[in-house]
């Protein structure tokens with residue numbers, strides 16, 4: 001069995017990790033992970049043929065030569081290697097979790113900090129028990145600050161990710177109705193996310209908190225946090241901000257009590273106000289000048305189907321089909337209702353991972369949509385379909401059926417919100433808008 005220290009020596013020679021034989025590069029270390037439907041130990045030989053310097057495996061029968069490094073458990077070995085690497089890096093790591101807005105906030109924090117520092121931020125959404133170690137192992141020696149997104153859908157997951165990323169600073173963007181199934185309801189979500197606060201308390205780290213959010217305040221008190229930096233709309237916060245405009249792009253007035261300034265962003269959706277304020281607060285904490293912070297924010301272009309405003313041939317579409325849960329649906333409906341438009345249309349897909357709350361939460365969102373400032377509502381998916389006899393709304397079981405409808409009933413000159421869970425694949429409908 002190879003030890004973590006020995007593995008680390010090999011990693012330092014060429015610090016490139018692969019977990020997928022399709023993107024092996026010469027000299028990398030291949031970690032043969034297992035999933036529900038695959039066992040990458042079976043690809044060990046292929047990985048070596050493709051140029052991997054070593055393959056880390058946990059089944060002796062696949063040990064074909066000295067390039068195979070046998071461990072007890074490949075996943076644990078990957079996590080241990082990341083822990084070990086993190087310990088060598090003497091830099092601030094900002095751990096970022098929350099129910100909604102993690103990736104957006106992470107991108108914004110990175111956009112701000114990179115105006116001054118050499119930063120590393122989680123690629124895309126690599127925020128789980130595999131993504132976090134891979135992110136940590138991608139941090140090079142020249143990096144000055146890292147921003148690590150941590151996702152969770154059950155208890156003890158953030159606790160584990162903290163032992164890997166070892167954040168010195170942390171932020172929970174918010175707590176909401178997401179992954180209710182795995183967490184066991186909203187109280188479970190709070191408990192699960194608060195694992196970051198508990199870690200920061202135990203390690204004497206700093207926490208950035210949105211003081212407008214009572215749940216976060218309550219959780220910070222329960223965790224006994226003392227090294228707190230507040231942002232929000234009230235006086236008494238280190239960063240105080242107000243939403244100047246959100247139609248359609250967000251503009252924020254803010255002050256650090258020495259300078260008062262204003263920033264225009266390319267983000268739409270008033271819920272992004274709190275994500276922007278978080279990035280300002282973190283930039284300010286790391287001694288950045290207001291103009292550097294504003295530059296980072298105003299140069300950031302959303303490009304990941306999260307609240308992205310797209311002009312199609314016939315309409316303006318709020319592309320928010322990356323994901324959905326009751327909290328983000330609620331925010332998106334509030335947002336579109338307030339935007340200026342000729343005509344407002346919401347195309348809403350089912351929300352997954354809500355467990356026993358599913359029916360109830362879909363009902364709530366459907367009811368909210370009915371009373372929102374919308375000219376037309378199209379619901380897609382089996383959960384929403386249960387309310388097909390409602391007075392309002394058009395209901396379809398699948399995106400394909402919806403496509404047929406949209407071809408026959410062209411939508412033009414409208415502002416359209418397209419939002420649903422990832423599994424609904426609503427992006428397929430963009431071409432009909």
Ligand code: ATP
Nearest residue numbers: 099100101102103104271306307320323327328331
């Ligand atoms: P995931 O759990 O998939 O990693 P995430 O927490 O990283 O999600 P984002 O990808 O940043 O979240 O945003 C997903 C969607 O959540 C956005 O498109 C938007 O609809 C909504 N959202 C973003 N920020 C907020 C917020 N502060 N409050 C409520 N909803 C938000």
Ligand code: MG
Nearest residue numbers: 102103125127
């Ligand atoms: Mg994310």
